[in-house]
Amino acid sequence: MPETIYTLFHETAWPVALALAWVAGELGHRWLALPRISSYGIVGFLMGSAQGGLLPDPNGGSVTFLADVAFGLILFELGYRINLRWVRANPWLGVTSVLEACGSFVAVFFIAHWFAVPLVPALLLAALAMSTSPAAVLRVANELHSSGQVTERTLHLSAFNCVLAVIAFKIVMGYWVLSGAGSVFQALWSSLVVLLVSASLGALFGVAVPALLRALGGMDRSATVAFAVAVLVLTAFTHALKFSPLLATLAFGLVARHRRVLLSQAQRNFGALGDLLTMLLFVFVAASLHWKNAIAGIELALAVIAARMAVKVAVTTLLARLGGITWRKGFLTGLALTPQSVFVIVLLEQSRHLGLDLLNEVAAIAAIVFVLEVVGPLVTQRALIWAGEAPEDGED
């Protein structure tokens, strides 16, 4: 009998966790005005196996794949919202992006060095710090129906700094492979080739899928499902081939947008399917954390978070007026760039096959991920509200 109950718990763990996350998300939203994704993270963390919860260690299983798909959908949507012509019309946006990302890299690298983190993990930590998690900023912006310069710039900077972070990360990985037993070929393969092939695959989808849709006609209705299926296929391919699903889906969205088949407003988040997968993604991310790491690394984590925020806020504020917005909106853009968690976990998950276990090697990462998974969305949410970009009567 106890065994049956154990099996039952084991097999229903994920659905139950999702149900709990949903309830927590709604209550946290209603009572504390928390972004829903913050609550999902808390539930995921508490339910994680390391915390004695019900969820089996999700790493490597089919849940990982689903999480990749969920993140792929978000990255596709983000890519779709990026207007590259904007950077040409307003070069200060590009300057801001490069400075805030590279500044974060440098600042975090020195802090990690100060805390005596070995070279390669310190470089990887710095590369991760460049990024802003698109999952959090896009979800929060959609939840608030916000629109305006802080929203637009946060989304664009997030997409750009993710690309920069992936590139930096892969280059460091290449260096790591080379400095170990690996050959030059292996080093190039795990960095440059992976980057190029992933981006090209995404771009190929970006050309092919809109062309297919145009050939079929009647795009208004079927585009959302078609794009969702394409993201699923693309994620499966890049996952199986050990390329970067992350870069591929982002490139897919970017290219598809510039091919001008348009998604309508009603299909943001990929509808209810997207909502469900997002819950899974945020629970998954927090469930991969271990409380011992989260506590052991808290000092370095807080230092990294503070330095990263300081750099991002300083750059966006100083360049605000050159970029055409107020100091205040520049400052709030920097704040809104705080979230980092989902991107980090997914990227690390996708690098696990190389034998890299940064999550357990650098305890601070677990702490950063946990703190920012809960706090990050909240900061973004506040920044958008303070900027006056969210309608007062809230949502839906």
Place this chain on the structure above:
Amino acid sequence: MALEPFKASDALTMGVELELQLVNPTDLDLSASAMDMLHLLERSRFPGDVKPEITESMIEIATDVHTRHDQLLAQLRQMRDTLVAAGDRLNVGVCGGGTHPFQHWSHQRIFARPRFKELSALYGYLAKQFTVFGQHVHIGCGSPDEGLFLLHALNRYLPHFIALSASSPFSQGVDTLFDTARLNSVFAFPLSGRAPFILNWSAFEQDYFAKMEKTGVVKSMKDFYWDIRPKPEYGTIELRVCDTPLTVERAAALACYLQALCRMLLAGEEPPPAADDYLVYNYNRFQACRFGLDGTIVQPRNNDNLWLREDILATLRRLEPHAVALGSEAALEDIYRVASAEGNHASYLRMQYADEGGIQGVVDAAVRRFRERSDA
């Protein structure tokens, strides 16, 4: 607060106000970007006047006072170029059109100004549904009585302006089959429609405005949403039925068509307006809204049925000498092209819908059309 005195201005001067849409280039939905745009425009010198409108995805521009078509057009083009450049820096698309084809009114954000918040509280969803975009043309009047005379003498020509400017066939994602769906939104307001038939300013002031004010329904002329209303503080009458066209060139042409008409009416080339003219007013207005240039209107004096298109072409012929005197031949040529062959912007948008196969494509086309320098 009594009605302010009517400030006499130079007859036949004109000014144009345009309410424009701010859209997000990604999904082409309305974008609440007025505050960001205004901030950026305040920093550069805007060649005219720019101000917020009731919802945050609208912006209103106004020209100076002009007498000539070329000068009006030059200023409108300058304003257009400044706006487009600001929009490019902020990733915001700017366009004309009387409605946004698929925006959802419940998503609109009311601009944070006391008057707008009051209107929103009073009118509820109507205020948000009022996210429509019009062109207002002011014509200067030498005296208040001249203003009231013109206001009523123009009643027969009102359908011309509706049909020529119509650019809002789509609303809430569907083709409404109207050439201007915008005016249907305006009609929902209790104080919309036409001004009472009074031709004397002091009578208007005492017998109408003072009484209305006493009822507590209105506080100033601003509370009337009439098709044409006097604007005493400017010394003008203001034509408000036009949809914002897709191009500033068309906006200038419409203003000059009105200017030339007023010149003809002031020259006494027509019998004076009569109360019975208004018997057919709403019917004619509906025909113009619904069918555009293909509408059929009833001439109030002899009950003849006229094809609106023909009536405009006939009017243009009568306006020729006036256009020459005002230097607005080019503007009237544009109106001639619209009425004779090219069609209004509502038909242009319907064509885009057919070509692009999607409602977003319509907005995309409107954004592109606004940017480019065109002859019309």
